[in-house]
Amino acid sequence: MKKNLAEILQNADASDLNGMFDTISAEKTNEKNIKNKVLGNKAGKKKSVMWKLVPIAASFALVVTACALVIPRLANRTNPVLTPQGNVTDPLSIKPTDSSLNALLRRNDFERIIWSDKYEPAYLPVKTKITEYNGIKLTKELYDRLKTASDDDLFAITAKRDIDIPEKFEDFVYEGKTGKEYLDEHNKTYPIYGALYQLEQCAAGNTAAFENHIRDEIIEELGEEFLAKYYHDGDFDKERIQKDLDSSRDASVYAARAYEEAFSAYDGAVHPRLYLFREYIGIEVYTGFHEEPYTFYYIAVMTKAQLSTLLSDYEKAEKTIGEFNFNESCFSMVSYPEDDITNMNKPPQTSDETEDPNQIPDTMSQG
């Protein structure tokens, strides 16, 4: 029984086809019209509510600005995040009633967050108790939270990274080569492979197609000199065609993959996604982007077990995660005021001071 491939494929579902749409590029369309059709009147209603909120938001912004100016400490410690709604906000100030929460986490996840880092090291309250866990300095508060947290509780930790990102892929450097070099290599190898493919078929007997159009196309695309290597005096050099076809196929596939990899790295940098965090311990990471200077911020939300993994081998994690730095106030107190260094490296002076702070708290070791 014969069946057309189109008929076979028509019932394929998304899981079968994953990745197959990746080369389909977006086209320019009238997004506004489509949006109106899809969201209907809801968008219109929303706009009017938004306009009512403008004066309130403006007043709020004035108050916040005034506070920030009066209290420089607050102004200095903010880590701005560009939420999907376009608002620059301080991730550390997020509270469960804040609407920007919706953009960053599922509502349920927020209810589960029992701890988030609140301070830059320089602004830690002087009396903050510091303890040590596997050589990593933690605030006593975090340590205690780790001890009492349930498996479902979440910890929100800010990480940040400052990098320069070129506007265009062509200028982006990945593993020593620019995006343009990857693109050129891709564009160079692709047609050679295609032409050799055609020549191979023509050499096998389909000379009419060669005479009709393929010869002209190859000359137009790659020049007479290229063709002369494989076709001279009316004969095809089959051996050379075959040999070069094999190597050009490899080169073409290699260049295509290298290009995709470089582009994916660029894409990952421009549209921040923390592949590494996810790969390392499966942490959910929510991202923000601040334009001047180009800076990405991340809020890593993790369970007690995940945080425990991170803490138990922090050096390895740091190496793996590379240039991403967790907020120092969580893990190390490098810029902590001199007077308080005496607090460091000491178990917390609390009722449980007899326990060894380098031991994983019981509840953590279960995670």
Next chain:
Amino acid sequence: MDDKAVIALLTSDKNKGMEQVLKQYAGFVFAIVRSRLDNVCDSSEIEDCVSDVFIKFSDVWESYEPEKSSLKTYLGVIAKNLASNCLRDKKATLSLDDDGFIEIPDNYDLTDEAAEKELIKTVIGQIKLLGPPDSDIIFRKYYLGQSTKRIAKDLKLTASNVDVRAHRAMEKLRNILGGMI
């Protein structure tokens, strides 16, 4: 914004989530729908079909499983299916290319859903193994129903190159699948 963040946004605020989905994928969905309906529908009908894709998505997004496919693929499949429905409504049919036939053994029961699914998986697996650009050409030609001209333009190849590659790739597929199915 990545898929998980989009889903998080849809979960917490569907309207905002849909705005984000539209912002990210309207051009992509338009590209798929247009390439299928270009010679059959006018621009407003194409736009309607694109809107239908997002309306459909807003109804079914909760059944989307991020671990199984990307959001782009999920929307791509909806777009392709709705564009096919539009074609059917217009009573337009895509001509089935003689080159696109695959021999299926007579004992293969395609009325059995599991067998059909397995066949689809095998065929797509082998198409992917063709590697670029041949896998892209076959996918575009036989799944999306794109014209040779269109494929050539998108993949930066000549039209005859696309035809030759498609022919060779189909031969290869037939040979491989002949020994597998």
